[in-house]
Amino acid sequence: MTGTPEQVPAAEFGPPEDDIARLWTPHRMVYIGGQDKPADDTPAQCPFCRIPAGDDESGLVVARGRACYALLNLYPYNGGHLMVLPYRHVSDYPDLTDAETSELAAMTQTAMRVLRAVYAPAGFNLGMNQGEAAGAGIAAHLHQHVVPRWTGDANFLPVVGRTKALPELLADTRARLAAAWPDA
Template identity: 65%
Template sequence: MDGSSPPTVEDARSFAGVPDGTERLWTPHRMAYIGGENKPSDPDDGEQCPFCSAQHRTDEDALIVHRGRVAYVILNLYPYNAGHLLVCPYRHVADYTELTDDEVREVAELTRTAMRVIRQVSAPAGFNLGMNQGPVAGAGIAAHLHQHVVPRWMGDANFLPIVGRTKAVPILLADTRRLYAEAWPEGDGSGGS
């Protein structure tokens, strides 16, 4: 550049998907969720909270896999991957540090059992586990803590979400819930049924 012509400004959208040394997980299928679909207008209102309201519905209707004593396991309605489970305390509490000792133990034990059940039913190659604490950290429902248990398979992140804006989930949520619930062990250590 000799300083006589203005710099060329390129539209960043033309670079989507171009390798640049940064690994990205593109999930455009989740835009409905990110945009607020089914989110409570008042996040602190337990009546509007999807995790609180799920507790009062049937397991089949709410996609609950297992009910423990102080926590329960539910399928994610907007899964990152097939079989994506959430482990939630019954109490409407936002922060991990607010959990009681009993809740910490049961959330941990239900997470371990969920991994065992998913391995038995679906044979994943690995898992992503985690809690997003606060909206800035990616929590869609930040007011009610939940632990993600996401099974992963080789090749499960393919071209479909990027090119076709489509996520291939090879099994219906209701079928996944039924299979996981049927495989859930009787004595899972959570104190629930």
């Protein structure tokens, strides 16, 4: 194959003929490209501030508390990847009120219990990325990740192929977890 892309037929840009299976996930490009990322750090631009005003199914909300709520990550690392966050638009963990801190912790515990009951993960990754430099996709609104893990789930796909295979649609995951979440 020679020449610039304009000179080479598009059909020649496919994967090489080999024995490697490829799983294409073009839906991830919107995340990589920054689509739907807030234009600024204000509550008016924040999806985490808008989601609670809508319905739970379209917002992927699994449970609501008084000060915090839990929802599925739209771009999950693993199936069942939840986030727990305050309703209030606050970015820094030390700025949470005592009530928000307490409910965030309690909802994280409940998220783990529900995920264990529904999916039986072997472990969890819990964490917050505080600030854009620390990896927060939406740094202006604090959110705690609750990521279920299974032995061997970090196989060749994410390690080599930079792709994650998810076994269930987000709407189905939301319905299963919401149904299993205990009443407050």
